[in-house]
Amino acid sequence: MPRVHIELPEHFTYSTEITLYLSHMNFAGHLDNALLLSVVSEARARFFQSLGYSEVNIEGVGIVVADAAVQYKSEAFHGEVMVVELRASDFASKGCDLLWRMHEKSSQREVARGKTGIVFFDYATRRVTGVPENFRIRAES
Secondary structure (H helix, E strand, C coil), rough: CCCCCCCCCCCCCCCEEEEHHHHHHHCCCCHHHHHHHHHHHHHHHHHHHCCCCCCCEEEEEHHHHHHHHEEECCCCCCCCCCEEEEEEECCCCCEEEEEEEEECCCCCCCEEEEEEEEEEEECCEEEECCCHHHHHHHHHH
């Protein structure tokens, strides 16, 4: 079975710094593979906030995560500052991908990269809905 391979864009539209806590570490003393996704989730929430949205109110609708793919590149440790870069891409009628890369701030060592597929969701009707056009415009600029 081939390994996951994620192509990254030449540039990202958003970047944030997140310090790793002891609660992010596993029994071996490095960033837990599952908790890496919680760091990425925090970056995703900050990305939406930077555009004036929350994950449950983007032009009146929210999002749900449809899929996720991760490539782990190196270990990360307690106290390190991660830079998480994000970009919305591959828009479709109901959603898009959020491509991301995480690296350690001082050494620039890549820790992980990935893709999170999101779909837009109307929580009032409990149905998938179209991508809000204003979000697409703001996310692509």
